[in-house]
Amino acid sequence: MVSGEAVSSEAVKGEGPVGIDELLERVRAGYARVEAREAYEAARAGEALLVDIRYAALRERDGLIPGALVVERNELEWRLDPRGSHRAPEATGHDLRIVVICNEGYASSLAAASLHRLGLHRATDLVGGFQAWRSAGLPVTS
Secondary structure (H helix, E strand, C coil): CCCCCCCCHHHHCCCCCCCHHHHHHHHHCCCCCECHHHHHHHHHCCCCEEEECCCHHHHHHHCECCCCEECCHHHHHHHHCCCCCCCCCCCCCCCCCEEEECCCCCHHHHHHHHHHHCCCCCCEEECCHHHHHHHCCCCCEC
16 A cells, blocks of 8 residues: 555455445445434424534525534534534534434435444434425525
8 A cells, every 4th residue: 555545444344445326325224314304303302413514505505404503514523523622512422313414415424424433323314415304395594
């Protein structure tokens, strides 16, 4: 291996490279994803933290989910790690139920898997992302 070359966890296990579809299938098998209505009810009951990782242009175009914590994807692990020095006040512990929301439910799956690696074992993501939320007629503000 060339010095400084990144090694994937699959390569470490001797499984070799995988395509994105297979990777999504693998990470999603590690937790139960949630539908929009379930995420809404859990957040409303104070049982889940909704985390919107969509980039600013999408939030500006489509609106926001009221009460969702907005965290840019590249800051997610730093903001939600309960042990981190840059954590958000909402990152209260490893038992926190987090529902990650991207635009259509793909990037959020990889983000939830990353949170699992930090010990946030109840992290999940929203099937269909923000677009499913909006299609379900759930609250959105501009």
